[in-house]
Amino acid sequence: MRCPLCLLAACASLIPPLSATAQPVTTLPAVEVETPRLRSVFAFDTPASIDRIDLRGDSAMAGMNLSERLGAVPGLLARDRQNHAQDTQLSIRGFGARSTFGVRGVRLYADGIPATMPDGQGQLSHFSLAAGDRVEIIRGPFSALYGNSSGGVVQLFSAVGQEPDEATARVTAAGDDSYGASARWLGRQGRVGFNLAAALLDTGGYRRHSAARRESANARFDVDLASDGTLSLLFNHLDIPQAQDPLGLTRAQANADPRQVAAVAEQFNTRKSVQQDQAGAVYTQAFAGGHQLRVAGYAGQRQVEQFLALPVAAQGNPLNSGGVIDLDNDYGGVDARWSWQGEVAGRPFEWTAGANSERMRQHRRGYENYVGSALGVRGALRRDERNRVENVDEFVQAWWQLAERWSLLAGVRHSQVRFRSEDYYANAVNPDDSGRVRYAQTTPVGGVMFRASDDLRFYLSAGRGFETPTFNELGYRADGGAGLAFDLAPAISRNVELGMKWRNGAGTALEAALFRADTDDELAVASNSGGRSTYRNVGRARRQGLEASFDVPLGQDWNLQLAYTWLQASFRDGFLICTGSGCTVPATPVTAGSRIPGVPRQQLFARLQWQHANWSAAAEAAGVGEVVVNDIASESAPGYALLHLELSRRWALGQGALRGFARIDNVLDHRYIGSVIVNEGNGRFYEPGPDRTLLIGAEWKSAR
Template sequence: MLRLTPLARHCALASAVLLPSLAQAQNTPTPPAPIERLPTVQVQAARVAQVADIDLPASLTTVWVDEDRTGPLAQLSEALNGIPGVVARDRQNYAQDTQLSIRGFGARSTFGVRGVRVLVDGVPATMPDGQGQLSHASLLSAQRVEVLRGPFSALYGNSSGGVVQVWSADGAEGDPWRLRLDTGSDNTLSAGAQLRGVEGPIRYNVAANHFRTDGWRDHSQARRESVNARLGTDVGGGQLDLVLNYFDAPDAQDPLGLTRAQVRENPRQATAVATQYNTRKSVRQAQAGLVFTRTEGAQTWRAMGYAGQRSVEQYLAIPPAPQLNSPLHAGGVIDLDGDYGGLDARWAWHGDWAGRPLDVVIGANADRQQQDRRGYENFVGDQVGIKGRLRRDQSDRVENVDQFAQAWWQWAPRWSLLLGVRHSTVRFRSNDHYITAGNPDDSGSRRYEATTPVAGVVFRASDAWRLYASAGRGFETPTFNELGYRADGQAGLALDLSAARSRNLEVGSKWHGQNGAQVEAALFRADTDDELAVASNSGGRSTYRNIGRTRRQGAEASYVQPLGAQADLSLAYTWLEATVRDPYALCAAAGCNTVTAGSRLPGVPRQQWNARVQYRPGPWQWAAEVVASSDTVVNDLATERAPGYALLNLELSRRWTTAQGTLRAFARIDNALDQRYIGSVIVNDGNQRFFEPGPDRRYNVGLQWQWAP
């Protein structure tokens, strides 16, 4: 395989981007752009609404979720494949959320989503401490998914290494209703219904889905129920939207990770202790959000409030001995029950300054999560895998208060500037209610504060071509899960953990042709101080530490090309080098080793490729895609790694239009060549069970019926 140096790779990437643009510029002379005002915009944090993506100094990809998608639509990862810089791994384990990272941020997370901000219809799915989840985001009701990478992510606040936003379609006259049924390998079934349209003054989009599977691996059965609704109406001279979400996933089995030897023996097996302790997780969440937007002349007001409740119960494979031998042990059952909510208010003004278009937004938001955290032994007598005695009882509260401002100015016919700043204050407080002779009062608090400025400039080289550069700062506090256990094994929270702080740079090029062709590329670098990393990960317990400086740098490129009226081709490539810059000691019972400067950060593949070709002759649709990844280091010392892989996926569908509606049948084959591969990894697992194997060849078929009500 040909290997390029980083400099050669960057030059090749730049050539691939610039040559088509230069050719376009040479063939079509572009007169100087006249001084004209762009359409009125609504400015949001890190996004200038109604200004085309090409005119923003940021890497922003929009994935449209149309009715022609195949697959069960059970996880957001189905829509995130093929986006440069994004790793969205289906773990084949519904007890754990999709493994999501953006440009290496969030790759170390062993549970949930952290380091990346997630929002659904403008309502945060990431808590004030930076811990988030994707499980309640519905692809059945979604219209589009937006993914923001680079410096401007910091305008979304704490732990914004990237931003994922899911937007539901607004109901409109003539929108169809639909029923959808999908079934496939491993006794997987997904059945859903979506009702969308207008009834009197109410615009509605309501989607309900039932999903169940036996799982590809042993001990991985799961069931999920979800309901998502967006209801809108015009009131008070503005638009009022009510967003509702309900999600229930009871007793999803957790097969745990496997060692390399276990993968070779049988990749479908579950670790023995998974069945012995019946490792499983139950999640239930309900939330509501209310958004009011009003535009009057040059001003726009937006106010949003939301509230929700989330409960989690998880059974771990921790043996009774360590629980009995340590009075400080928190047990083998995690029981979380909490409420959360927040407010967001912003004001935008659209006008001129020095005769040039100017848009300004000023706003503030406050979010709060109150959580009761209890721990229980996972045994009673000789029986394991059941809830036993109480071993932990505390009330945790985290809240943030942020202020932000942003300005976009087209200061010359070919130049525009986007500036922003956000000030964030995050407060943690824990009150211990489990106090014994051997377990003292572990109450404590910690406050983190940061100001994160960002700036970007765009040069309009031609009507089709833009060049941009941006820079900014970001910060990432520990989450409550990371503060929950001290690395030295003593009682109390890890309140000595510092927030990680990053400096981000990006330069890029965007070329959008009139026929729908697009070529985009970016070079980026993020230097982080006080990087948060796993200190230990054993027996269901992860502890964390600050390890010093790290660097994430690389290149992204994407290419979209229509192939006539009935076909199109899309390509995406990511090269990412994530490394440690300061050496540090890594100590265990067997002694200490040094992680040297230049070592790769675990969980981050160096290269990713994605290619998709789609052909739509008449009512038929065929598609083929190739998804490939290089190897992934799984621990800090790089003694183990998951090998790279390349997978082929195939799709076929047929549409029939009748007077009663439209019927669509579809089929998909994942991993058509039946490759063995590691789908995801568990970073720094203390039992050496780093690997979560991906499935062999899998099939699914489905029917979708759409009609006008």
């Protein structure tokens, strides 16, 4: 990165000069966020990149996927794969880009309850926008204080019920036979606030063989207890029955017909079913002298059945575990922390100390995906194992305003993650593959903030993070043998960030950050074929870049929002990989300096919004740079730029208001690749994005 201080200075040069004769302005109200675990320090005064997305405002989107609301966050890439069997692709600063399904490298939370399992694998599918109040994102070094991740933290918070009650009902319809409906009842009865929400999505899918249905329900109850105590009770249900999986396409197939499906997807009827139920409780108690106790506990069940397109011939190997994956996951955990805020040496001070323990028990079975000549059906048992992963972590952090203009935030976390597998499918040709492995790491982080003026901050932060292999990455050995890949090591990252934040009383805000993350023992795909990925440690990697966001009111009715990311992600060491279906012996070289696949060099987001009286309109543009699709960079998905338009109108109706809205995505009908499957062994790397799509909807909300 050339002259990083020059780049930051260029951003700072956009700020109007400060002088003693400047006219006084009204300082913007500070925005509270919970993600940095600070009670008395606002996001603006935290030495980290933090974004807060308000979900309470009007939206002209479907309101079903979190990826809809994350486009304005620099450094974050959320790709809707048009494939509900594989969930959203989410990466922050290049971490998590290699994941072929689910989310890894980024910690996920819903109302303080982890949506990331102890092994580092997470899911977004049960995040409820219908119940949501806001989303908070933290990027960079301080994400290490949350444990097994390196890229960042994404937290969704449900609204807390208040008086008077409020009811909301929403319906949408879009192309490809896509329909959505949601409802929420928010309110309070005496000491109890409640938030009850349900949502339904039914779609025929943009591509053939991509139909899906998703049902979700959320309930939150907040009870005010005596003596400044609160108890939050949280419940969540998710059901995705048999979401069809169209798999990826080759470049030639995507160019010829982006709606087509890989032939093997229809032959084997590739699909995935998910059911999840969880419950949690969060108890908070304030004590005299600035002390506070917070204790949280949760438990849940997640069942997954997935039919892969694994060829019958490949299952002739007695060590092969079949083409049907059947997972039963039971998980739970507890989190306790004690915090205090007061003064040290006459200056504001706050510290938090805590510990948490999480556990997941997994029953993993594999079956053949054929019976006789019938394909895509559950056949004979080929794998049966009981897996368990658990972590025990302790952390402490402290913030201190050591001088009028200077403050420090520092912390350290110690994590232990244990994996254990017991093989119940052992015979003469398939040996007992039971085993266990333990990872432990201490991750310190610290940052300093300089308050240049009431409206301008500069900060520097640094820390270390780590990522263990997930059970999905341990699930298959790169050499083709049976059992788990217990030889994988965790990836260790050293992160540094230099940033600035500025705002004024007129509502304008500018933030920019330069960052670098150097990783040892980078985990990368070793092979990817037949719906299966294997992994290996490939040495050093680097992710570095620049992020900037700009939000400015343009008169009384207009607002402009911009976000830009430049990211360079590369392997620092050369290594050998497998290419081609069935490969188990790496023989193809990847040279040092090669780009990490799945990571675009540049991203740009712009939104111009107009709102006057009962009318609202917006134009939105999103651009993503070229993305290489495999380690050897033999192919790439071209960059693209899309334009979206919105229009809405509100009418007073009885005891509430009715809002009608319409949105056209991809107005120019641009053909593009929406997401990629990194290192797909059959060359089917590409998942095309949808063409021009019209969405219409209506929302009724009772008056408060």
